[in-house]
Amino acid sequence: LLGVKWKRGNTEYAGFHTMTIDEFIDPLTFLKKIASLFDLEIQYRVEVVGSQITGWYVDMVKKRGQETGKEIELGKDLVGVKRIEHSREICTALVGFVRGEEEKVITVESINNGLPYITDSDAFQRWNEHGKHKFGFYTPETEEQNMTPQRLMTLMKTEFKKRVNTSVSYEVEAQSIGRVFGLAHELINEGDTIKIKDTGFTPELYLEARVIAGDESFTNPTQDKYVFG
Structure with a gap:
């Protein structure tokens, strides 16, 4: 600087x-x-x-915003919802591998019933293609010299959550209850973590999402727009 x-x-x-x-x-x-x-x-x-x-x-x-505990759902707070699906990263099964010493390929097969990938039943119901898994591939960016299948499994589970839960973002005209009615405890700020109830999926999708950006009107709060992801 x-x-x-x-x-x-x-x-x-x-x-x-x-x-x-x-x-x-x-x-x-x-x-x-x-x-x-x-x-x-x-x-x-x-x-x-x-x-x-x-x-x-x-x-x-460490993290902008607050854990608000506020739940936003269709018909209550969301007006003019535009769901944006980022299909490139979506997967229902994740294959993980990394090269170890002497170029040996390390996978989780030995600790995962012989399978080199992990799956999620809810993700499969939402994103499967004609009843088949959508496979993703993952190689952790790490300089760890002693990578083990157990460590790889931990990293894969973390990555898999990202591939499922951040595959959808919402461009929303959000009627922020706080700004419309003056209830300060319901204000929405950039970086805040909220809960979104999306009934457009089967089963219903409950997400934790963060306010990525906000466009607020100072003359008419009902015109506020937010992007969640």
Whole structure:
């Protein structure tokens, strides 16, 4: 941030990592790489005294927003819902593998009843293609030297949840109860985690989603729009 008005703000991390930069990159890309390396999220913040902005800060926090506990469902809060399916990443079965020492391929077959992949019954019901699994492939990006089938299984389960639960985003005209009726405890802010009840699937889909972006009207709160994902 040297040479710009933005300064380092709050950093929720104590430790260090090594990063090698072997190409020219802009400051924003560099910040994103740092945040990714430390598993943090970027939050921009300004401080105001009176009518003057006195400071511009870049925070890196573990997670923006709050766990609101608010549930948004069709017919209650969602108006003009546009469901966007990201079909490229969707899978109902995930095959995982990684190369170990001497180029030996490590899978989870030895601890998974001879199968090199894991499945999910709910995912299969929602996303199967003519009764058949949609396979995804996963190789963890890691420098671990002693990868084991057990460790690979853990990484696969984490990745599999991402492939299922983030395959849908919602562009929503959200009637935020808080802004319309002045109930502060129901306000929706960027980064907040909410629950979405989507009855358009069988079985019904209950998701935890985060407010990715918001376009709020200061004159007519009923025109608020949010993107959840």
